Amino acid sequence: MLKIGMIGAGFVATFHERALRSVRNAELAGVCALKGAETLAQKARQDHLGDTKVYGTIAELVKAVDVVCVFAPNFVRVDMMRQIAAAVEDGTRIKGIIVEKPLARNYAEAETLARIAKAMGVPTAYFENQIHMPSVVQARTQLTQVEKAMGAPHLARSAEEHGGPHEPWFWDPTTQGGGVCCDMGCHSIACGMYMVTPTGKPLTHLKPLRVNATMALLKWGKEPWRSQLKQRGVDYAKIPAEDYSSVSIELEDPDTKHRSIVQATNSWMYDAPGLRLLMETFGPGYSYTVNSLQSPAGMFISDAAAAAVIDSELALEKSQATRGSLILQPDEASLYGYVAEWIDALTAFEQGRDALLNLEYGRQITLLIMAAYMSHEQRKVVDLTDPATLGELETYIPLIQQGKGSLVL
Ligand SMILES: NC(=O)c1ccc[n+]([C@@H]2O[C@H](COP(=O)([O-])OP(=O)(O)OC[C@H]3O[C@@H](n4cnc5c(N)ncnc54)[C@H](O)[C@@H]3O)[C@@H](O)[C@H]2O)c1
Incomplete structure (x- = not known):
């Protein structure tokens, strides 16, 4: 039985608590957070996830658990x-460290996180749930023989869209790292690359050659939306971030020289019955599509009954409606891949190794996100085969992240 300790008790920690109900051999032993720790601990106890305790400091939490999870905002990572690391240096032994996406706000921070973890010698997991989505994994499994006969996929489109984040720190590019590209582009880039990676090859097998990106502030810089944000303490007239991003990555298989393209599209302007993950993959003679808003189940809530619904997100993550035709997804924690990523990470930690995705992988995804910002900022295709460009990306802080987004949006 692995004792899990969560740093952070907000939106994603609560989702992970839900996911852990479907994971064996794990107990949620502790929570440490500025806000929400007691509520989350109480929920975990009610759900029989263990005698979950609240710890006042990270050092105390680390001492009490086997696996430490960083589920806190990007700027405190x-x-x-x-x-x-200090707790581990003091002699505390842990079996694994989990860090949620995006690994960091920029490459220098991502590199620091990966380096500190490596020096600790503790196995790591970078939590990128979409690569673990059962529908995507199943599509790939079912196509294994077809892919072997016909060849690897050549195009993947991956999109995540919703109406905008729940907390002000996500909207502020200086605390989050950017706008939607940093927040959700990391998912779509990683999942898109997974979908074109030949079956059986490591997830870093394909070599990214070029990145071309366009970003824009299409909705939240306009009225009445800008004023709505201002009421939440976010001023997009002064410090804007992108609410739309489209990233195209050209990849090459170093063994076969086969070329493939990933198109990652993200927006914070999808006013819809819930978050939508849309993935499409095209190979020679085959394809598949995943749409998280398609469900065999639905429901209807009339205007008369809607007053009884106090929380639209009871229906679906990022749902914006409490009435009308709603989509019914009975197990979002499984649908989005949270359950599978836990099982993968905990199995790996029990065996003393990294999860399928480790912090080093997260570092590589961060490099691609930085390349996307550079491409938009400089209005050019970023050449990742050029050593000078790679060197530049290592210390690059996008203008949007610096709070100077009005120069490029
Ligand atoms: N995989 C996904 O789809 C997904 C979904 C949502 C969020 N996330 C990621 O998870 C991370 C957290 O997001 P969230 O939505 O849960 O944020 P949130 O704002 O809802 O919650 C953050 C939590 O961290 C705590 N916290 C903040 N600063 C702290 C500090 N210095 N010490 C201790 N606790 C601190 C807060 O009190 C809160 O409990 C983000 O990086 C986000 O990108 C991933």
Whole structure:
């Protein structure tokens, strides 16, 4: 039985608590957060996930658990990893460290996180749930023989869209790292690359050659939306971030020289019955599509009955409606891949190794996100085969992340 300790008790930690109900051999032993820790611990106890305790410091939490999870905002990650490392240096033994996507706000931070974790010698997991989505994994499994006969996929389109994040720190590019590209582009880039990676090859097998991106502030810079954000303490007239991003990555298989393309599209302007993950993959003679808003089940809530619904997200993540025709997904934690990513990580930690996706992988995804920002900022295709460009990306902080987004949006 692995004892899990969560740093952060907000939206994603709560989702993971839901996911852990479907995971064996794990107990949610502790939570440490500025806000929400007691509520989450109480929920976990009610759900029989263990005698979940609240810890006041990261050092105390690390001492009490086997696996430490960083489920806190992007701007506190480096400091938190240093606190975990200090506890480990003091003699605490842990079996694994999990860090949620995106690994960091920029490449330098991602590199620091990966380096500190490596120096600790503790196995890691980078939580990128979409690669674990059962529908995507099943499509690939079912196509294994077809792919062997016909060849690897050549095009993947991957999109995640919703109406905008729940907390102000996500909207502020200086705290989050950017707008929708940093927040959700990391999912779509990683999942898109997974979908074109030949079956059986490591997830970093394909070599990214070029990145071309376009970003824009299409909705939230306009009224009345801008004023709505301002009421939440976010001023997009002064410090804007992109609410739309389209990233195209050209990849090459180093063994076969086969070329493939990933198109990652993300937006914070999808006003719809819920978050939508849309993935399409095209290979020679085959294809598949995944749409998280398609369900065999649905429901209807009339205007008369809607007053009884207090929370639209009871229906679906990022749902914006409490009435009308709604989509019914009975197990979102499984649908989005959370359950499978836990099983993968905990199995790996029990065996003393990294999960399928480790912090080093997260570092590589961060490099691609930085390349996307550079492409938009400089209005050019970023050549990842050029050593000078790679060197530049290592210290690059996008203008949007610096709070100077009005120069490029
Ligand atoms: N995989 C996904 O689809 C997914 C979904 C949502 C969020 N996330 C990621 O998870 C991370 C957290 O997002 P969230 O939505 O849960 O945020 P949130 O704002 O809802 O919750 C953040 C939590 O961290 C705590 N916290 C903040 N600073 C802290 C500090 N210095 N010390 C201790 N606790 C601190 C807060 O009190 C809160 O409990 C983000 O990086 C986000 O990108 C991933």
